[in-house]
Amino acid sequence: MALIVQKYGGSSLESADRIKRVAERIVATKKAGNEVVVVCSAMGDTTDELLDLAEQVNPVPPEREMDMLLTAGERISNALVAMAISAQGAEAWSFTGSQAGVVTTSVHGNARIIDVTPGRVTEALDQGYIALVAGFQGVAQDTKDITTLGRGGSDTTAVALAAALEADACEIYSDVDGVYTSDPRIVPDARRLDTVPYEEMLELAASGSKILHLRSVEYARRYGVPIRVRSSYSDKPGTTVAGSIEEIPVEQALITGVAHDRSEAKITVTGVPDHAGAAGSIFRAVADAEIDIDMVLQNVSNTQGRTDVTFTLSKANGPSAVSELEALKEQIGFSAVLYDDHVGKVSLVGAGMRSHPGVTATFCEALANAGVNIEIINTSEIRISVLIRDEQVDDAVRAIHEAFELGGDDEAVVYAGSGR
Amino acid sequence: MALIVQKYGGSSLESADRIKRVAERIVATKKAGNEVVVVCSAMGDTTDELLDLAEQVNPVPPEREMDMLLTAGERISNALVAMAISAQGAEAWSFTGSQAGVVTTSVHGNARIIDVTPGRVTEALDQGYIALVAGFQGVAQDTKDITTLGRGGSDTTAVALAAALEADACEIYSDVDGVYTSDPRIVPDARRLDTVPYEEMLELAASGSKILHLRSVEYARRYGVPIRVRSSYSDKPGTTVAGSIEEIPVEQALITGVAHDRSEAKITVTGVPDHAGAAGSIFRAVADAEIDIDMVLQNVSNTQGRTDVTFTLSKANGPSAVSELEALKEQIGFSAVLYDDHVGKVSLVGAGMRSHPGVTATFCEALANAGVNIEIINTSEIRISVLIRDEQVDDAVRAIHEAFELGGDDEAVVYAGSGR
Numbered sequence: 001m002a003l004i005v006q007k008y009g010g011s012s013l014e015s016a017d018r019i020k021r022v023a024e025r026i027v028a029t030k031k032a033g034n035e036v037v038v039v040c041s042a043m044g045d046t047t048d049e050l051l052d053l054a055e056q057v058n059p060v061p062p063e064r065e066m067d068m069l070l071t072a073g074e075r076i077s078n079a080l081v082a083m084a085i086s087a088q089g090a091e092a093w094s095f096t097g098s099q100a101g102v103v104t105t106s107v108h109g110n111a112r113i114i115d116v117t118p119g120r121v122t123e124a125l126d127q128g129y130i131a132l133v134a135g136f137q138g139v140a141q142d143t144k145d146i147t148t149l150g151r152g153g154s155d156t157t158a159v160a161l162a163a164a165l166e167a168d169a170c171e172i173y174s175d176v177d178g179v180y181t182s183d184p185r186i187v188p189d190a191r192r193l194d195t196v197p198y199e200e201m202l203e204l205a206a207s208g209s210k211i212l213h214l215r216s217v218e219y220a221r222r223y224g225v226p227i228r229v230r231s232s233y234s235d236k237p238g239t240t241v242a243g244s245i246e247e248i249p250v251e252q253a254l255i256t257g258v259a260h261d262r263s264e265a266k267i268t269v270t271g272v273p274d275h276a277g278a279a280g281s282i283f284r285a286v287a288d289a290e291i292d293i294d295m296v297l298q299n300v301s302n303t304q305g306r307t308d309v310t311f312t313l314s315k316a317n318g319p320s321a322v323s324e325l326e327a328l329k330e331q332i333g334f335s336a337v338l339y340d341d342h343v344g345k346v347s348l349v350g351a352g353m354r355s356h357p358g359v360t361a362t363f364c365e366a367l368a369n370a371g372v373n374i375e376i377i378n379t380s381e382i383r384i385s386v387l388i389r390d391e392q393v394d395d396a397v398r399a400i401h402e403a404f405e406l407g408g409d410d411e412a413v414v415y416a417g418s419g420r
Numbered sequence: 421m422a423l424i425v426q427k428y429g430g431s432s433l434e435s436a437d438r439i440k441r442v443a444e445r446i447v448a449t450k451k452a453g454n455e456v457v458v459v460c461s462a463m464g465d466t467t468d469e470l471l472d473l474a475e476q477v478n479p480v481p482p483e484r485e486m487d488m489l490l491t492a493g494e495r496i497s498n499a500l501v502a503m504a505i506s507a508q509g510a511e512a513w514s515f516t517g518s519q520a521g522v523v524t525t526s527v528h529g530n531a532r533i534i535d536v537t538p539g540r541v542t543e544a545l546d547q548g549y550i551a552l553v554a555g556f557q558g559v560a561q562d563t564k565d566i567t568t569l570g571r572g573g574s575d576t577t578a579v580a581l582a583a584a585l586e587a588d589a590c591e592i593y594s595d596v597d598g599v600y601t602s603d604p605r606i607v608p609d610a611r612r613l614d615t616v617p618y619e620e621m622l623e624l625a626a627s628g629s630k631i632l633h634l635r636s637v638e639y640a641r642r643y644g645v646p647i648r649v650r651s652s653y654s655d656k657p658g659t660t661v662a663g664s665i666e667e668i669p670v671e672q673a674l675i676t677g678v679a680h681d682r683s684e685a686k687i688t689v690t691g692v693p694d695h696a697g698a699a700g701s702i703f704r705a706v707a708d709a710e711i712d713i714d715m716v717l718q719n720v721s722n723t724q725g726r727t728d729v730t731f732t733l734s735k736a737n738g739p740s741a742v743s744e745l746e747a748l749k750e751q752i753g754f755s756a757v758l759y760d761d762h763v764g765k766v767s768l769v770g771a772g773m774r775s776h777p778g779v780t781a782t783f784c785e786a787l788a789n790a791g792v793n794i795e796i797i798n799t800s801e802i803r804i805s806v807l808i809r810d811e812q813v814d815d816a817v818r819a820i821h822e823a824f825e826l827g828g829d830d831e832a833v834v835y836a837g838s839g840r
Contacts (some may be wrong), residue, residue, distance in 0.1 A: 016473060016476035016477050023477070053500060054434060057439050057503050061503040061506070062503060062506045062511075066499075066503075068499040068502070074494075075491070075492040076473075078488070079474075079485045079486075083489070084478060092485075093484065093485075099564075197636035201608075387736060406836055
């Protein structure tokens with residue numbers, strides 16, 4: 001008898017009808033002889049509707065109350081799924097994150113899981129019940145306030161539960177049937193991957209892939225939880241995310257996939273005096289505003305002893321980063337702050353590049369042949385990323401996918417709402 | 421500095437706009453120098469929408485999950501009111517019933533409050549915050565499951581909190597501006613009452629008045645909490661429910677009001693053998709089905725040694741009571757079970773009838789003059805109730821209200837959705 005954790009996202013739960021279909025799958029899994037724990041996100045549009053109501057009563061709602069409000073969404077969906085399960089001949093109990101023992105930091109809106117003590121979940125399983133656990137939420141260890149976990153929080157809840165319960169499998173269901181070599185909407189011959197090691201999945205998630213969220217993959221890797229990415233619309237086996245690149249024999253290491261990201265913008269601070277501390281002041285100012293930066297490029301200084309400092313960041317943070325820097329113009333003595341939000345990032349990921357010289361060369365040649373200009377390049381042991389013009393992202397993705405022969409013969413199966 | 425508990429019902433919270441108006445009143449109460457605790461029901465249609473969703477996935481939803489589902493409604497409204505308060509310059513924290521220390525029995529859908537330990541509420545008040553507490557819910561003492569409190573649960577939450585916090589006032593807000601001598605929609609010259617003692621309010625609530633729920637008035641009486649019934653649409657002082665009829669000097673005791681109730685049906689079991697145990701079996705069968713009965717009438721047996729047994733019950737329980745009894749026809753040996761759901765109950769309430777002979781006579785004469793036939797009559801020390809044809813209820817109410825000169829000169833002010 002295996003213990004299986006399943007997670008269903010909002011689009012899989014967007015109506016009473018979808019809820020009943022999900023319940024059928026859960027009951028089938030139970031009847032096959034397994035213990036089943038299910039994590040549900042809020043139904044389809046619920047979170048957006050709640051955010052809208054909040055904004056109507058307060059344009060800048062207090063974070064503690066936002067967490068109290070949004071967590072109602074998961075409460076509703078998990079209770080409804082439990083009811084649907086009951087109508088289909090099995091028994092189920094739903095629990096909030098707090099009741100399920102998900103203990104977190106007290107950072108509202110972006111709490112991290114500190115510990116999971118799922119006593120009531122285990123008790124439910126022992127009594128033959130299916131346990132539903134509200135995703136995306138927990139209780140703060142110090143204040144005992146309810147918290148939400150930030151982006152991908154329901155995936156993280158599922159993986160954390162799987163780790164704490166020593167589950168045999170953690171299945172993440174959405175409307176895509178696995179992790180692909182690239183986005184099938186851009187690359188028609190993108191191929192579904194059977195397996196992806198943790199480190200590669202981390203790089204793909206950090207590079208724009210929306211299939212799994214970074215934090216949940218980090219958690220899975222730390223606790224050794226294998227994740228299966230599957231579609232709630234079919235019985236296909238999906239993709240398994242597990243194992244380390246260290247376990248792959250050198251000769252089998254591959255190039256795995258191409259990710260893209262249109263969510264970043266580029267800031268260039270021009271005419272920065274080339275003395276120790278100038279660049280540091282720029283990065284410190286941005287960091288103090290709690291803004292994360294991604295790619296960095298600093299040119300060699302010109303004959304006047306000045307240089308340009310360029311970096312990328314999330315578009316959402318663009319305007320505030322610009323104003324933070326503008327305020328320091330006199331103090332640091334640079335010429336101007338330029339903002340460019342027509343950039344895109346394209347990344348190639350694969351353990352194989354560690355042992356195959358020439359990958360970088362092939363990568364750059366493919367882009368050059370496609371007429372794509374590289375503005376910034378940034379690499380890790382298993383990833384090459386470039387910043388390019390956003391209107392060239394699709395061409396770049398296809399060119400790289402082709403150059404590394406990642407395509408398959410089968411037409412990629414794309415479901416409605418594919419991508420998450 | 422006073423500690424005031426305020427409760428707002430669903431219709432007072434039915435939109436973002438109404439929520440902002442309610443927040444204004446709460447902030448004004450705080451700025452006047454008071455400590456403020458607020459209990460909110462779910463927004464207008466939320467509970468019905470959730471019930472509808474539940475029914476779509478399971479026609480007979482498990483009670484534990486129904487409580488998990490419905491309590492999301494109060495979570496949403498209280499968080500939104502807290503946000504609205506914050507936008508208006510005060511600070512507020514919202515709490516679930518469980519977080520606020522509302523401990524209950526484990527009867528899902530109809531739990532009773534066992535204890536209230538509002539530590540986190542007191543802590544919030546001490547720090548200068550307004551505390552919002554979700555009404556209608558608590559946590560079961562033994563199972564630690566979330567429970568809902570049944571009809572009028574939010575009123576009960578407010579009264580229970582007021583008792584536990586030793587509040588100076590408990591204000592119940594709805595869209596009516598007080599307790600009236602009768603329903604203003606039936607009796608245009610119905611008068612708002614300044615004060616109503618607990619026992620009379622209990623009788624009014626039990627006799628069909630929907631202003632306050634029976635359980636909340638019982639709780640208020642037990643703990644000596646004065647309740648003020650006010651409108652969230654005006655600043656009128658409303659009606660105070662407090663004190664005992666024992667405190668009223670005999671000469672001041674009055675006839676207070678006329679209530680009516682259309683929610684009951686009548687069952688007559690005909691040709692019941694007139695021996696000990698027959699009637700008992702009938703009532704036992706109904707009781708075993710967990711059905712409450714109200715008025716009872718048993719005729720004197722006729723020459724064949726048979727009698728009719730008549731009682732009233734909630735219409736909702738009618739069909740199941742009938743089938744329970746039909747099943748016993750042979751065993752008990754009665755002739756038939758007759759079901760009549762065109763009945764109505766009209767009640768006169770007032771401490772004054774204890775010391776004023778002739779009240780019953782005046783009551784019956786008024787009905788006779790109005791052409792209303794009495795089918796069953798039932799009295800307590802301070803109440804006379806009659807069962808009549810439902811189409812005669814309005815006439816009966818007006819006739820009795822007139823006969824006891826309960827009307828006032830001012831036109832009763834009726835707001836949209838008046839009655840609850």
